[in-house]
Amino acid sequence: MFKIVNVITDNQKFTVASIIITLFLCYTFSLFSNLPQKNYDTSAMARKGKMVWQKYNCNACHQIYGLGGYLGPDLTNVTSIRNTKQLTAFIKSGTKSMPVLNLTDTEIECLIEFLKNVNSTGKSDPRTFQIQKNGTIHQ
């Protein structure tokens, strides 16, 4: 008797699952049609630079907005603290842990343009974040 009372019917299961999945689909497609950043300017060079970032798998060691690897530093705002010459030197010579990846000059230019573009989208330094009264983070 206990087991019969304790069992949930198929109709109830389908109803609950349908509600959750419908909400998920609405959430998904509303996000797709209304992406977070609308007024942006990504140059062709920065787009190419993004492909360079992916081609050399820079994400394995470096982070953007705290997402990525842990062996190297977060590069979201690196162009605010290092100039093009310094960044070019890093990329060309490598470091103790970073290999020389033999990027072409054009690839280096595009990559730095991409990093400048990333820098323009926001800040990743947690010291600059504000924790709001409702507990969420605001930049």
Added chain:
Amino acid sequence: MEPFINKKYSYPGLFLRTGLLLLSIGLIFGLTGALQYILLGFIKQYISFEKIRPLHVSSVVFWIILGAIGSVLSYVQQHSGKKLHSEILLKIQFYIFCVSIISILISYFFGVFGGREYWEFNPLFALPIGIGWILFIINFVKTLGSFKNQPVYVWMWLTGIVFFLFTFLESYLWLFPYFSDNVVNDMTIQWKSYGSMVGSWNQLIYGSSIFLMAKISGDKSIGYSKISFALYFTGLTNLTFNWGHHIYTLPTHDYIKHISYIISMTELILIGRIIYKWRLTVSEARKHFHIVSFRFLSAADFWVFLTLLLAILMSIPGINVYTHGTHVTVAHTMGATIGINSFLLLAVAFDIFPRNNKYLSLAFWIANISLLIFWISLIIAGIEKAKWQMRAIQSPFSTMMMDIKPYFISFFISGLALIIALTFIILPLFKKENTRK
């Protein structure tokens, strides 16, 4: 629950064994990567970290995926009492996956990348993987037949299978400039798909573990009770809406963060349930602890508790500000992939290939203790990095990494012990059956 799958070379079994092989490979690459944290530049002229990391991550991710497929295909036969709908589809799927995975690993050695976290391979390889997954869906649905009055684990398998395909496709939206031109938009969609994708393979694995629990205890009602479905729907809600906690620090829509924060707190229900069930679990453990599978189920229960606790803490934005981008996140990932996913899949593997020997018990305990030390080392390293991130005047990144080196050494040594223990656990699963459980 008639076992159709204990044939020596059944394809569901082959999925599991191939997965175990990938786990072994992934562990070796993981250890090499850990060594590069301690000895900076170690063998970087031959294989640098941007190659080692994807080799490690992809091997382990494919272990989880192949293991999950193997477990579902084995248990759906036992559950339905029918053989798989099509052995040919299964073989095609198996060989598609094998060829794709081998090609992916080779491509990493040659420095060919797609460069996306988790799926670092060239996007062309996504095509055969997607096709293989569709064959898996066909075989699963046709084998199952009817959806009437199915237990919770069937719902979980179906959820995992469908959502994996959806999120896998979603993770390739970056190929369209509309999604990828702006880095914040790109990362929002990327982590939306990844967050739900992890939830989807968890559904496959948790479903198999509930089936196994019901099988060991002989109590089929586990899969039909209201509480099981309540927990399933909580899990489904988290799978669909909780992905935002990965991107609290991204300048994305505020509502994504609010929804995720609220939903992530429903996980407290799951943790409350674990604590409530603790006494019962202990008494059950006494009854079944001699069974190797049950030991891994119990260990996973412990790791679910620790990982969920850490996940809930990390889901609180005020704490996430400190932990984000630190090794605390790595500790969470390692706890989930090794302590939960791998231990649950090992429980399934020991059910499908019943093995026991005098080393297993010792290896089991060494694996758990070393994983705990490994996990704690990462958390301490993460806390130290968090403190550094918040300092008004920061030392250079390389100095901070040198300062936390002792924790990386502890992480490496415990990782080595974990690998040795897991080797002793995995090896019998490749040998001929000599001892019945």
